[in-house]
Amino acid sequence: MSLLAFQRDMRDWLVREDLIAAGRMGASAGPGLVVYQNNYRAQLVECLESSFARTRAWIGDEAFFHSAVHHIESVPPSSWTLDAYGRDFPATLARLHTQDPEIAEIASIELGLEELFVAADSPVIALEKLDNIDWDRAVLTFALSTRFLELRTNAFAIWSALVDEKEPPVSRNLDTPQVVLLWRQGEKCRMRPIDDAECQALRDLRSGMSFGALCRDVTLFCGEQQGVALVGQWLGLWLSDHLIVAIKDDWSAQPRTSSYL
Numbered sequence: 001m002s003l004l005a006f007q008r009d010m011r012d013w014l015v016r017e018d019l020i021a022a023g024r025m026g027a028s029a030g031p032g033l034v035v036y037q038n039n040y041r042a043q044l045v046e047c048l049e050s051s052f053a054r055t056r057a058w059i060g061d062e063a064f065f066h067s068a069v070h071h072i073e074s075v076p077p078s079s080w081t082l083d084a085y086g087r088d089f090p091a092t093l094a095r096l097h098t099q100d101p102e103i104a105e106i107a108s109i110e111l112g113l114e115e116l117f118v119a120a121d122s123p124v125i126a127l128e129k130l131d132n133i134d135w136d137r138a139v140l141t142f143a144l145s146t147r148f149l150e151l152r153t154n155a156f157a158i159w160s161a162l163v164d165e166k167e168p169p170v171s172r173n174l175d176t177p178q179v180v181l182l183w184r185q186g187e188k189c190r191m192r193p194i195d196d197a198e199c200q201a202l203r204d205l206r207s208g209m210s211f212g213a214l215c216r217d218v219t220l221f222c223g224e225q226q227g228v229a230l231v232g233q234w235l236g237l238w239l240s241d242h243l244i245v246a247i248k249d250d251w252s253a254q255p256r257t258s259s260y261l
Contacts, residue, residue, distance in 0.1 A: 051086040054162045055107045102171040105155035116189040119145035122245040134249045136212030141246035145184040185242045
């Protein structure tokens with residue numbers, strides 16, 4: 001048996017418990033193969049436990065273990081690093097717990113935060129560079145780690161309570177989805193719920209809308225005084241949270257209508 005064939009049989013045994021593949025390695029290899037397989041699965045369970053600690057706390061050790069075993073049997077590792085193994089675990093939980101959708105959403109929160117650790121770094125904008133910007137034509141660039149997570153249950157409230165070691169609320173479906181903004185500020189992973197207006201503003205700006213066009217649309221929708229105050233509040237918050245990493249005057253930026261109107 002060639003080394004490549006042996007490696008393939010070993011993989012098939014570990015992943016699928018392929019008895020034919022095990023048989024090709026000889027009867028004497030049987031006890032050792034069982035040990036290898038147990039170690040392989042135990043390592044994957046530990047990987048999921050460390051990545052989804054709040055999910056485990058919510059559903060309990062036994063339910064989490066059974067979910068982890070099902071995931072290991074149906075989704076073998078496909079990356080060079082175990083850090084990526086949990087990427088599909090929320091989807092597995094969604095399939096297993098259709099009557100409890102908050103479970104998969106809590107796991108999605110944990111996955112989102114973990115992925116922020118390996119997101120690309122972004123520079124911090126210097127406030128002194130804000131002078132002399134033509135805000136009517138300014139185009140904002142946001143941190144590469146910025147992402148949105150849409151939740152249809154009160155998973156964020158449950159997750160927050162678990163983090164604070166408080167009694168979590170009873171799970172419930174939301175009347176309207178809640179959007180949570182995730183980003184990395186320096187070495188800290190950050191997240192906060194945002195309302196529909198801020199979410200739409202961020203989506204428009206990230207797609208290339210000029211800051212001036214956003215201001216015009218928001219003031220038309222909310223009124224001049226309230227619109228200016230709201231956009232100014234957003235800008236200050238985005239800058240202090242290090243969400244904005246660059247601002248440039250783009251004279252090719254074409255004003256367009258946002259989804260506010």
